[in-house]
Amino acid sequence: MQLHPLGTPLVLSLMFLFFGGTFLLSLSIGRKRENADKYMTAGNQVGYGISAASMTATWIWASSLYASATSGYTYGISGPIHYGLWGALMILFIYPFGRRIRSLAPEAHTLAEILHARHGRSSQLILAGSNLLGSVLSLTSNFIAGGALIAMLSPLSFSAGILMIALGVLLYTLWSGVRASILTDFIQVCAMLGAVVVIVPAVFFAAGGTEIFVGGAVNLTPSQQSFFSSDAFFNQGAPYIAAVLAYAIGNQTIAQRLFAVREDKIKQTFITATIGYGATVIGVGILGVLALYLGVDPIDGDTNNLIPQLAATYLGPALLCVFFIMVIGSLASTADSDLAAMSSIVMTDIYGRNIAKPGDACPRLMLLIGRMTMIVATAAALFFASARFNILELLVLVGAIWGALVFPVIASFYWNKVTNTAFTVSVLGALIAFFPVRFGLIPLEGGIAVVTDILSVIGVGVIAGLMIFGFLGVRAGVGAGVVAAAVAMPFGIGFLHQYPVLTASLLAYAISMILCVALSWRSEERFDFRRISRKTGSFDDTEAVA
Numbered sequence: 001m002q003l004h005p006l007g008t009p010l011v012l013s014l015m016f017l018f019f020g021g022t023f024l025l026s027l028s029i030g031r032k033r034e035n036a037d038k039y040m041t042a043g044n045q046v047g048y049g050i051s052a053a054s055m056t057a058t059w060i061w062a063s064s065l066y067a068s069a070t071s072g073y074t075y076g077i078s079g080p081i082h083y084g085l086w087g088a089l090m091i092l093f094i095y096p097f098g099r100r101i102r103s104l105a106p107e108a109h110t111l112a113e114i115l116h117a118r119h120g121r122s123s124q125l126i127l128a129g130s131n132l133l134g135s136v137l138s139l140t141s142n143f144i145a146g147g148a149l150i151a152m153l154s155p156l157s158f159s160a161g162i163l164m165i166a167l168g169v170l171l172y173t174l175w176s177g178v179r180a181s182i183l184t185d186f187i188q189v190c191a192m193l194g195a196v197v198v199i200v201p202a203v204f205f206a207a208g209g210t211e212i213f214v215g216g217a218v219n220l221t222p223s224q225q226s227f228f229s230s231d232a233f234f235n236q237g238a239p240y241i242a243a244v245l246a247y248a249i250g251n252q253t254i255a256q257r258l259f260a261v262r263e264d265k266i267k268q269t270f271i272t273a274t275i276g277y278g279a280t281v282i283g284v285g286i287l288g289v290l291a292l293y294l295g296v297d298p299i300d301g302d303t304n305n306l307i308p309q310l311a312a313t314y315l316g317p318a319l320l321c322v323f324f325i326m327v328i329g330s331l332a333s334t335a336d337s338d339l340a341a342m343s344s345i346v347m348t349d350i351y352g353r354n355i356a357k358p359g360d361a362c363p364r365l366m367l368l369i370g371r372m373t374m375i376v377a378t379a380a381a382l383f384f385a386s387a388r389f390n391i392l393e394l395l396v397l398v399g400a401i402w403g404a405l406v407f408p409v410i411a412s413f414y415w416n417k418v419t420n421t422a423f424t425v426s427v428l429g430a431l432i433a434f435f436p437v438r439f440g441l442i443p444l445e446g447g448i449a450v451v452t453d454i455l456s457v458i459g460v461g462v463i464a465g466l467m468i469f470g471f472l473g474v475r476a477g478v479g480a481g482v483v484a485a486a487v488a489m490p491f492g493i494g495f496l497h498q499y500p501v502l503t504a505s506l507l508a509y510a511i512s513m514i515l516c517v518a519l520s521w522r523s524e525e526r527f528d529f530r531r532i533s534r535k536t537g538s539f540d541d542t543e544a545v546a
Contacts, residue, residue: 005312005320011154014321018328019168022184026172040109040344040370044259046182051261052269054185056276057333058253059091060192065284065330066145070303072288075232076224080285082237088278090245095270096470097249098258100413102266104529108536109348111255111409116353117535118412118527119420126427128349130405131252135338135345138251139381142331142338144304144388149327152299152308153320162385165331166378173336174371181336182260188329193276195326196283199311199319203287206314207294216293224292234499242463242505246402249409252341253334302388342377343370352539361539403508404430407462408516410469415520416527422519430512438504444497452503456496459506461485462513 006014046054064087071079105114112131116124143162150161173181204212223231247254261269284307291298291306299305311323347370352361408423436442437452444452464484469477496503 005317006153006324008154008156010321011150011156011324014324015164015168015328018325018332019171022168022187022332023172023175025184025187026175040256040259040340040347044107045262046257046260047262048265048268048272050182050186051257051265052272052276053189054182054260054333055091055254055257055269055273056280057185057189057192057330058257058337059087059273059277060189060280060330060333064281065327066148066304066307068281068285069288069291069307071232071236072285073292073298073303073306074288075229075236076220076226076292077289078227078229078232079236079288080282081227082232083240084278084280084282084285086237086241087281088274090241090247091270091274091277093245093467093470094254095267097410097413098266098270101255102258102263104413104532105536106263106533108259108532109256109344109352110252111249112252112345112349113353113536114532115409115412115423116349117532119418119423121354123412123420123423124349124353126424127405127409128345130402131345132342134251134402135253135342136377136380136384138253139335139338139377140384142335143381143385146328146331147385148302148304148388149308149324152305153312153324158388159386162382165328165335166382169332169335169339170374170378173339174374181333181340182257184336185333188333189276191329192326192333193280195322195329196280199315199323199326200283200286202319203310203314204290207290207310212290212293216295219293219295234502238499239502239505242403242459242502242509245463245466246406249402249406251402252345253337256337256341256344304388339374339377343373346370346373348539363539366539401431401434401508403505404434404512406466407509407513410466411516411520416529417523417525418516418520418527419523419525422516422523425519426512426515429515430508433511434504434508437500437507440500444500444503449497450493452507453493453496455510456503456506457485457488457492458514459508459510460488460492462509463506 064083068080068083071083073079075082101108101111101114105117108114110128110131112124112128115127143165146165147158147162150156150164151158156164172184208215217225223229257269258266287307287310291310296306296309299309307327311320315323347366351366351369356362404427408418408426412418412423437444442448461481461484465477465481468480496506
């Protein structure tokens with residue numbers, strides 16, 4: 001089955017209109033006013049409206065839209081809720097940690113740079129390396145989403161689609177880094193939110209309205225018809241809770257906006273992004289539920305095709321063009337953020353704080369390195385995108401890998417006894433446990449199953465404790481963690497190992513916490529957090545270097 005309702009000329013025209021417009025918008029950021037610091041953090045003075053739109057657009061990516069629909073199609077009516085609601089709440093739970101990080105290093109460029117000031121090189125490079133890996137995979141998933149859309153709506157191939165998306169995003173992001181990303185995000189999020197309000201109801205009524213739920217109920221299992229599906233929670237909701245909390249710590253795109261926004265506007269920015277993300281992603285996820293009720297089979301068996309397939313089937317040419325721009329806007333808003341994030345990491349953590357001598361980094365060279373990083377990262381993502389991974393699985397995998405970092409990173413920003421050894425060993429130990437379980441290299445049977453279940457229960461406590469700790473402090477956080485673990489223990493032991501994706505994620509949290517606390521508890525180190533702000537900051541000596 002092939003659907004080409006827009007045709008090649010119209011698709012090319014829409015691409016030219018969108019990426020040409022964003023490039024012209026980025027030109028308003030004059031290179032004569034550019035320097036390395038503004039290229040990475042926009043001068044730390046972005047206002048509420050722009051920063052809230054940028055945070056929302058960065059968190060709402062095409063991959064999220066596709067993955068939410070896949071969740072709805074796979075798990076039924078509770079699928080989009082488990083995907084969108086937990087993702088939205090995680091933005092809110094990130095807020096207190098964001099305030100703490102910004103207060104420690106008001107002019108930092110990356111989280112890894114702060115870890116360099118806190119611990120040293122090894123901890124910095126572990127976080128920087130994981131950030132780069134995650135951003136490349138994130139960029140890959142967005143290219144896949146764009147390629148699937150173009151291949152569905154035109155005779156153009158998937159390969160041609162990902163190439164056009166990649167070049168379009170690179171065109172305007174290369175110019176002024178994160179400032180171009182943030183400025184274009186505002187336009188992109190307005191287009192996305194407006195399109196969702198129109199597109200989802202249009203597909204619903206064109207497909208038959210409320211009659212869908214009457215005639216299509218036979219296509220759903222009892223689990224898929226339930227709002228309280230345990231299958232959906234343990235396979236989608238719980239792993240995603242663990243994954244998105246890790247995204248906040250492991251994802252430089254979020255940190256970059258944290259460093260860019262004015263410090264007194266952080267709270268409003270996070271609250272607005274929470275509401276915008278939840279409404280948009282859950283709304284689009286309903287399309288996956290509709291596909292399930294309608295008995296739609298994804299073209300080529302690829303669930304990444306669900307959203308464009310429904311749009312091509314039920315929307316007219318005008319609304320289909322609006323839908324096309326919505327998806328392109330959502331993937332571009334995150335793809336440009338990934339490119340800006342990777343350039344900042346290489347500029348700051350590879351060159352600025354390691355290769356260059358202290359105080360001797362050349363801003364001109366940093367800008368060149370940043371732009372070359374974007375080009376190399378784009379080429380790498382194009383290579384990986386050709387494999388056409390499942391986007392939902394890719395996102396959960398990236399978040400789970402980052403789960404090993406969450407406790408050691410947060411502890412390092414609050415507890416003055418955490419050492420570089422404790423950080424490094426805890427992260428590596430958690431990753432060593434994560435990969436064999438996640439990919440089925442170790443059978444979860446017998447004594448191994450019991451041990452992993454016990455550690456998974458501890459992981460539940462760690463996640464709950466961290467969420468509460470950010471808002472209410474250490475005592476409340478520890479109490480919440482203990483209560484959550486106690487509640488989970490009766491049913492968790494003997495049960496959780498049946499869900500290896502969830503188990504692997506929880507293991508990463510538990511083992512990293514146990515090792516970090518054990519190695520730091522008797523440490524004689526008493527770090528002075530005031531040193532961080534003195535060891536992070538501007539690379540530029542003049543306003544106009546570039």
